[in-house]
Amino acid sequence: MENNGNKAYNPREIEPEIYKLWEYSGYFNPDNLPVSKIKNSKIKNFCIIMPPPNANEALHMGHALDFTIQDALIRFNRMQDKKTLWLPGADHAGFETQVVFEKKLEKEGKSRFQFERSTLYKMIWDYVQQNKHIMEEQARSLGASCDWSREKFTLDPKIVEIVYDTFKKLYDDKLIYRGKRIINWCPKHQTGLSDLEVKYEEREDKLWYFKYPLSSGEGFIVVATTRPETMLGDTAVAVNPKDNRYKKLIDQKVKLPLTNREIPIITDSAVELEFGTGAVKVTPAHDPVDFDIADRHKLEFIEVIGKDGKMTNEVPEAYQGLKVDDARAKVVVDLNALGLMEKEEPYKHSVGACYKCGRTIEPLAMEQWFVKIKPLAEKAIEAVKKGKTRFVTKKYEKTFMHWMRNIKDWNISRQIVWGIRIPAWYKNDQIHIGKEPPKEDGWVQDTDVFDTWFSSGQWPFVTLMTSGQNDLKEFYPTSVMVTAWDILFFWVARMIMMGIYCTGKEPFKQVYIHGLLKDKYGKKMSKSKGNVINPLAVVEQRGADALRMSLLFGSEADSDTPISEEKIIAQQRFANKIWNASKFVMNALGPDYKPTKPARGAQSADGWRSAMDGYTKEDKWILKELEKATKKITTDIEKYKFHEAAQEAYHFFWHKFCDKTIEDVKIRIQKNSKDADAGKLVVWTVLYNSLKLLHPFMPFVTEAIYQKLPSRPKELLMIEKWPK
């Protein structure tokens, strides 16, 4: 067994060849697995739909962890003779991709607004296709044994059609509506965002107290606000109906300063007595709470801030065109000059910001499409309660439930071009839903696209519906969804809701939520912190096996996982150890070694033990240890305790098999003592079984060795039988 004459294992020379061997074998495709040729109703299926990586940048460590866990599960189940499918894909990732692309344009001194819709779309399309190919090659280099023949993209025409059908179904079921609501507007990216895409930041601001003169000319009512500039769009002042302080002012009018408008004082229970003065200015067009109040009281609606984040022409001339911040300063100065500012005090509160660019979100009232989500959420809650979808671990189930119970309608309109265009057509007051407009003239299509999660929320069934004739029937609901906790709400929750709504069944029986990756100081990895480790560079330098093992080793995956160069080096050494130990064993056995009876398919160490006399005490010990390790690794993987399984495999192979058994048998063979043959059989048996046990974690080196193992029963380790 040569590795270019080097003593140390060199994965770079081995891994690409091994991947080709697997891929050409066809066994990534479940239809080609031996088990699929058997007509037997007892055959079990196992299916994972890969969370489709965003096709806008290279894979990062998080993907490497995600892929490692999935591939380990896939290989484990495939070796247990299940009809096993891992379906890969890529996500167009609407807003995310457009943001990445806009940054690229900015670097070139361009802006998205210079381009026509179709031109921009085409440019992003080409960019994404390139990235998609890169991603596929990266997945291969990590050893992902997914069925590339079934690969999907979220913009595949057939998938888009299904997404359109879902939209129509929701519309017909009155679970989707178009309406003017307060949305989260990012002035930089010029699009609305869902509540989940808004990050709240604690800020030191001011709370201003302004006197609004009563129209009667007798006195004032004092309101407190953090956003003075919006007062130009006030259409009422509200107090709590139980607030005795203001009883006699109710239904009186106020003369709104800086404008010539009179606005009423109304009561609404949304107003809290304790906050500020207990009187609140109501700006329906720029605050969600005020919007609701206005809805209840049929208040007037004045939009004073535009999509560009500047004051509109609805405000007095002096303020028109000012940026929000400048308008704020000017209002404060002007009210102060009028003697209408009572006081200002420091105030700490949280302000919504765009999760991508950090710009303050501007709540604006816009006509958009919303999913009426409560009915969908109820079904999802029920499914999880009944255990149809189980969370691993339970702690995420609680988080999920809490969010689902408090869920609010979901804005799915995005004012960008990169995505699936909303199949809605308008003519005067009429709305038509469909791929094509009605025949007569004058229909105009909605210019918005779907929130990307609207389509990826349907991923498990749209992929299987379009991948093979029986795939949906055979593999849906899928076995397990593997993903990180940060997209629990964005994605997992929506998949469960949409899956049940569209197919009547939950999309996956289990959901395994793993953590994010941290550096060795416990800090979250991010480009801005400069502490990212590029998985591909690691694969190049130290091998995919080392990377995979180090991602699983020594840390529970349901909490955030630290990864460091040191950890990867440790596993690189382990791969080297496996290589060298195997090299030694095979040299000792010789290329023609045949394990004496039973000659093939030894399934358990126990079987071997009873099959042969002449084992030493040490032989019996290691065979017993092999049995114990097999049991532990098996149950640990079944329980998603990969870190324990990996540690057990590591410890068994290195510190039991190598340190004890091989050292012992080495001497027996050297001395040619009478128990040398028994020793050979033991090392063959333990090596053979160890390769299987390690294969889900370190597929390359184990397969490479298996290919040289004398008397190997199968053509590939990948389709060997998992030991019992």
Add this chain to the structure above:
RNA sequence: GGGCAAUUAGCUCAAUGGCAGAGCGUCUGCUUUACACGCAGAAGGCUGUAGGUUCAAUCCCUACAUUGCCCACCA
């Protein structure tokens, strides 16, 4: 304002109702023909604090402290 998690060796983390382990690091020997990416061995811990349950607690319970995270329309 609600909720969740963590606190164990120098560092990063496992485990377990009764002996607390690993990787890296440190120290001492070894160029023993598979591997110096190695071998043999060693040091290193009142398992955050205070109570409680128990024959027995690092583990279960209660408080507290510290840290991290998630959710939430306090104008």
